[in-house]
Amino acid sequence: MFIAKNDEEQRSRIWRAVVLVSTALIILIAIFLLTKMFTSNPVEGTWKDENGRMDLSIHGSGSADVTLLDFQEQDKVEVPLAYSIDKDAKTITFSYDDAKLKSVADKSKGAYSENDLETALESLASTYTYSVDQECLTLTESEYGDQMVLDKE
Structure with a gap:
């Protein structure tokens, strides 16, 4: 034996230290994984509409960004949501702030108005039941039952 030559007592202390460190490491990893599993946001991430009309980026802080593709004559427009x-x-309930819509419309320099943005976001600003199945998010509107299917990017 190379470790501690033939001193059985010293090898025993080294073995106990190795077992203690590895046990503590396993417990910390288990706590991290359980915490991540039960406290994470299941819908957080970037989702693409299956129809190619929008991209939805959901952040963990209660904010989201919707990117409307081919909006009016623009390539794309990004609008913040809550x-x-x-x-x-x-x-999950999505809503928008009128002041932020006005800011986005002002940045367009007349390409589109605040009303255009409101009209585009009316279908998204609602309460949905959500279902996450592997890489697919299904949002079902609570009131009418309309569904949106989004794929994870």
Whole structure:
């Protein structure tokens, strides 16, 4: 034996230290994984509409960005949204702020108006039940039952 030559007592201490460190490491990894599994936001990430009309980026802080593709005569328009999520009921509610819409419309320099943005976001600003299945997010509107299917980017 190369470790501690033939001193059985010293090898025993080294072995106990190795077992203690590895046990602590395993416990910390297990706690991290359990915390991540039960406290993470299941809809967080970037999602693409299957029809190619929009991209939805959901952040963990209650904010989201929707990128409207081929909007009016523009290539794309990014609009900030707010959302609230209820993980127990599996519902998510999207809403927009009029001041932020006005800011986005002002940046366009007349290419589109605040009303154009409101019209485009009317279908998204609602409460949905959500279902995440592998790389697919399905949003079902609570009131009418309309569905949006988004794929993870």
